[in-house]
Amino acid sequence: MPDTASRPGKLDQEAHRLRAVGDWTLPHYAQLRNDVIRVHEARTIDLERLGDLDTAGAALLVDLLGPETLREIAEGARGLTHERRAMLMAVADAMRDPLFPPPAPRTTPLTALAGLGLAVERLGRQQLALLGFIGFTLSSLLGTLLRPRRWRLTALVAHIQQTGLNAIPIVALLTFLVGAVVAFLGATVLRDFGATLYTVNLVTYSFLREFGVLLAAILLAGRTASAFTAQIGSMKANEELDALRAQGLSPMELLVLPRVLAMLLSLPVLTLVGMLSGMVGGALVCALALDISTTQFLTILQRDIPLRHFLVGLGKAPLFAFVIAAIGCLEGMKAGASAQSVGEHTTSSVVQSIFMIILLDALAALFFMEMGW
Amino acid sequence: MSDARDAIIEVRGLSNRFGEHVVHEDIDLDIRRGEIFGVVGGSGTGKSVLLRSIVGLKRPDGGSIRVFGEELQRLPPAQRARLERRFGVLFQRGALFTSLNLQENVALPLIEHAGLSRPDAERIARVKLALAGLPPSSAGLRPDALSGGMIKRAALARALALDPEVLFLDEPTAGLDPIGAAAFDRLLVTLRDALGFSVFMVTHDLDTLYSSCDRVAVIADRRVLVADTLEVVAATDTPWVRDYFHGPRGRAAAGAARSRTGPDREER
Numbered sequence: 001m002p003d004t005a006s007r008p009g010k011l012d013q014e015a016h017r018l019r020a021v022g023d024w025t026l027p028h029y030a031q032l033r034n035d036v037i038r039v040h041e042a043r044t045i046d047l048e049r050l051g052d053l054d055t056a057g058a059a060l061l062v063d064l065l066g067p068e069t070l071r072e073i074a075e076g077a078r079g080l081t082h083e084r085r086a087m088l089m090a091v092a093d094a095m096r097d098p099l100f101p102p103p104a105p106r107t108t109p110l111t112a113l114a115g116l117g118l119a120v121e122r123l124g125r126q127q128l129a130l131l132g133f134i135g136f137t138l139s140s141l142l143g144t145l146l147r148p149r150r151w152r153l154t155a156l157v158a159h160i161q162q163t164g165l166n167a168i169p170i171v172a173l174l175t176f177l178v179g180a181v182v183a184f185l186g187a188t189v190l191r192d193f194g195a196t197l198y199t200v201n202l203v204t205y206s207f208l209r210e211f212g213v214l215l216a217a218i219l220l221a222g223r224t225a226s227a228f229t230a231q232i233g234s235m236k237a238n239e240e241l242d243a244l245r246a247q248g249l250s251p252m253e254l255l256v257l258p259r260v261l262a263m264l265l266s267l268p269v270l271t272l273v274g275m276l277s278g279m280v281g282g283a284l285v286c287a288l289a290l291d292i293s294t295t296q297f298l299t300i301l302q303r304d305i306p307l308r309h310f311l312v313g314l315g316k317a318p319l320f321a322f323v324i325a326a327i328g329c330l331e332g333m334k335a336g337a338s339a340q341s342v343g344e345h346t347t348s349s350v351v352q353s354i355f356m357i358i359l360l361d362a363l364a365a366l367f368f369m370e371m372g373w
Numbered sequence: 374m375s376d377a378r379d380a381i382i383e384v385r386g387l388s389n390r391f392g393e394h395v396v397h398e399d400i401d402l403d404i405r406r407g408e409i410f411g412v413v414g415g416s417g418t419g420k421s422v423l424l425r426s427i428v429g430l431k432r433p434d435g436g437s438i439r440v441f442g443e444e445l446q447r448l449p450p451a452q453r454a455r456l457e458r459r460f461g462v463l464f465q466r467g468a469l470f471t472s473l474n475l476q477e478n479v480a481l482p483l484i485e486h487a488g489l490s491r492p493d494a495e496r497i498a499r500v501k502l503a504l505a506g507l508p509p510s511s512a513g514l515r516p517d518a519l520s521g522g523m524i525k526r527a528a529l530a531r532a533l534a535l536d537p538e539v540l541f542l543d544e545p546t547a548g549l550d551p552i553g554a555a556a557f558d559r560l561l562v563t564l565r566d567a568l569g570f571s572v573f574m575v576t577h578d579l580d581t582l583y584s585s586c587d588r589v590a591v592i593a594d595r596r597v598l599v600a601d602t603l604e605v606v607a608a609t610d611t612p613w614v615r616d617y618f619h620g621p622r623g624r625a626a627a628g629a630a631r632s633r634t635g636p637d638r639e640e641r
Binding site: 024026027029030033044054055056059083086090091095096097098099100102150336337338339340341 | 483489516533
């Protein structure tokens with residue numbers, strides 16, 4: 001039976017005779033490995049005074065002697081228990097193939113260049129895939145719209161609840177705060193011109209045209225695109241998408257379309273919520289800090305701000321909604337079978353959708369300006 | 374031949390329930406040092422729950438479980454962690470860390486618990502992978518690139534990383550082809566003989582029972598019907614045992630085991 005006190009393992013070397021002493025176990029591995037590396041050539045070893053031995057120690061003995069020699073020694077040595085002999089044999093057999101295959105060729109400037117090329121190509125393919133996916137979604141959307149029997153109403157309503165209804169509080173709170181901040185900013189700048197009253201125009205213009213839809217879309221990109229990617233990604237990891245296809249069901253119709261439609265319906269509503277509560281935030285600051293009463297605020301709103309601005313803002317919502325939902329679902333479909341991959345694609349879907357929203361918003365602003373809307 | 378001191382796991386009066394649903398009631402079990410102990414039972418009889426209770430992943434609702442003479446649930450965290458280091462667990466679906474490659478998967482406990490440097494740990498990890506029968510080229514692969522059989526082998530290598538004294542296996546051969554399953558059974562017996570650990574194994578696989586288990590427990594109706602050598606268990610006269618061991622698959626496995634171990638039994 002092993003002693004309770006652990007005696008550190010050692011490799012004794014006396015006149016070309018090696019002797020393993022003490023416990024050759026995991027806790028002493030680093031020290032023993034140093035001993036073993038120092039020996040250049042070993043033909044035989046005395047194992048009689050060996051204490052405990054585990055696989056780590058046995059692996060060191062193989063490193064020292066080579067698998068063939070150790071096998072011979074283990075077979076011939078006296079005083080070895082049956083179990084210990086079996087362990088030495090098993091480890092020696094396992095290590096007959098070299099543990100480390102020849103290393104892969106090193107990176108050169110040329111391979112780095114090739115890596116850059118690959119990354120660019122991958123980016124191009126990703127955009128192409130997104131375009132293809134959007135087209136595919138649109139065509140299946142049209143195909144399903146004409147056949148009400150294939151509408152997934154339950155899934156649609158469930159997704160509207162998750163993406164739309166449950167997001168109302170956070171969208172309202174956030175736009176309310178931003179509305180208040182914009183009003184403060186406007187008041188500070190406009191006071192110098194004696195034009196404090198124009199704070200009302202500033203807040204309403206910015207929320208109707210830009211901030212209402214932009215803030216709601218960015219929130220949904222963070223909140224819902226990530227959820228779509230994670231849901232579909234883990235379904236893919238669990239082979240659920242393959243199971244659907246194998247049963248002749250279309251993942252596009254069952255999973256993607258309800259999400260896209262829910263998003264298309266939710267974002268305009270959330271945009272409206274965002275516009276309203278942003279203006280409420282602005283009106284509150286106007287009333288409390290600038291002595292512009294709410295009646296006055298509403299009068300200016302009704303008199304000075306044409307309906308056009310509201311329509312311009314709201315018109316962008318379906319576009320943003322579609323892009324967010326498409327990116328979220330596509331990234332989910334691209335995820336691999338590992339937790340790591342689902343995480344990477346979730347990150348990528350949020351980054352991509354926020355990027356696309358801001359890009360599209362900038363293009364739209366340019367377009368509307370040129371059109372004089 | 375073995376008395377109570379030989380038992381490294383003692384389960385006494387264990388009961389487990391989920392809400393109203395009672396899984397175990399008053400279960401007694403002993404697992405002895407160096408044996409391969411198989412647990413069989415129909416689906417949903419709580420075999421995996423039993424394993425999770427013993428390893429400490431589920432707190433039992435009654436009774437006691439002593440492992441190496443200590444009651445896991447009552448130990449302070451540090452002492453408990455030290456005890457858990459003497460376990461190796463192979464989960465049903467491998468549960469390899471998907472963000473790490475195989476070599477890193479096996480090296481993780483070596484670095485965290487044994488305090489080895491990374492190169493040393495990775496060297497030992499490669500030895501373990503080779504012991505589990507994986508080729509050296511697989512060390513750099515991620516788990517999602519592996520077949521089911523390779524995942525089981527890699528998970529076994531990880532379970533063996535710290536040279537555990539008890540190995541817990543949850544359906545180790547489920548999902549493997551018969552050749553792969555037979556190889557896994559042989560590997561398990563070889564490693565047990567070489568490394569001297571004990572094995573607690575939940576399984577459905579009759580061939581595994583016949584080729585590797587020293588003792589078998591049958592769980593049915595929330596309790597252990599019988600726990601003994603395979604011959605005694607197979608001779609027990611209850612409906613489930615009859616259907617299980619003497620159905621077509623049971624007879625085939627028993628026949629295969631007899632023809633395999635008949636002549637060379639003396640050698641082992």
